[in-house]
Amino acid sequence: MLASGFKSAGLMARRGLAASAQARMASTLVLAEHAEGAIADSTLSVVSAAKAIGGDVTVLVAGADAAKIAEQAAKIDGVSSVLAAGDAAYDHGIAENITALLQSVQDSKSFSHILFAASNDGKNIMPRLGAKLDVQPVSDILEVLGEDTFKRPMYAGNAIATVKSSDSVKLASVRITNFDKAAAEGGSASVEEVSGPGDAGKTTWVADEVAKSDRPELTTADKIVSGGRGLKNGENFEMLYTLADKLGGGAVGASRAAVDAGYVPNELQIGQTGKIVAPGLYIAVGISGAIQHLAGMKDAKTIVCINKDPEAPIFQVSDIGLEADLFKAVPEMIEKL
Structure with a gap:
């Protein structure tokens, strides 16, 4: 009995060591997004998702100013190491070039997971890398349930699927509104310079047209006033800007119908094919509530709508x-605020 007990204890110890080793096997690479010399908030949310997976978290910073950005990435809480690819070929998020870099890094480092923000860049790069690595990406994850198991939306958010990936490398894009931002300070990760194939020669950057605004970015705003086709023209959106100001500097968004009608530029579009938001307060003005739009805003904590159609x-x-008629209700709200 004594020998059996020792044998059982030894078996349990070995299993414990095996489980511990398996837990350490997880290693996640996060593709950093940055602009104007600063790490984007979206990267902080993706790091939080990576931390939920467990194991080491590595951030890849690519672009001409990678060394400067890498110093910021190294301070993010929970980041184990940072890779800096300082080549101008990786500026402007050119998908072909970034994909080749990621493939090169993966060949040499063998990460178990590679995560992206579910942004325009992430949606552009991740499927290309999936094809190169011959794995199936998991898009727009809402929650991490384990190293290989995630929750993601389906059917414009009307169903939440739990999916399990059996691929050797897990590629996933992260819905940043569902993950808290990791602390930008507190880490002390090491920084390593890496290189990649450089310019793939398939796409040339010509220019960026970036809308400048003093208002908060839609994906991070706590208060959003959004307008639809019911506003009838772009000039009437000025009411929404005034209302947003009265709320303490809120952001202004729009439905796809309003964007397609030319009332406002497409960077204001909220919905399945626009931006996904989860503010504390969302005011929908003259928006009918098509499924496509609801997919982008229904995670708001408080939703207020103004519409004269009760159906x-x-x-x-x-x-x-x-x-109510929005042309009466919105001015009254502005006056009372």
Whole structure:
């Protein structure tokens, strides 16, 4: 019995060591997004998702100013190491060039997971890398349930699927509104310079047209006033800007219908094919509530709608609904605020 007990204890110890080794096997590479010399908030959220997976977290910074950005990335809480690829070929997020860099890094480092923000860049690069590595990406994850198991939306967010990846490398894009930002300070990761193939010669950057605004970015704003086709023209959106100001500097968004009608530029579009937001307060003005739009904003903590059609689907997801003419209701709100 004594020998058996020692044998059992030894077996349990070996299993414990095996489980511990397996836990250490997870190693996640996060592709950093940055602009104007600073790490983007989206990267902090992706790092949080990587930390939920477990294991070491490595951040890859690419571009001409990679060394400067890498210093910031090294301070992010939870980051174990930073790779800096200082080549101008990786500026402007050219997908072909970044994909080749990621493939090169993966060949040499063999990460178990590679994560992206579910942004325009992430959506452009991740499928290309999946094809190169012959693995199936998992898009727009909402929650990490384990090293290989995630929750993600389906059918414009009307269903949440739990998916398990059996690929040797897990590629996933992260819905940043569902993950808290990792602390930008507190880490002390090592920085390593890496190189890649450089310019793939398939795409040439010509120019960036970036809309400048003093208002908060839609994906990070805590208060959003959004307008739809019910506003009838772009000039009437000025009411929404005034209302957003009255709320303390909120952001202004729009439905796809308003964007397609030319009322506002497409960087304001919220929805399945636009931006995904989760503010504390979302005010939908003259928006009917099509499924495509609801997919982008229904995670808001408080939803208020103003619509004169009582049958509009937006009322079904709203916490507060005002059945009224927006051209009367919005000026009254502005006056009272």
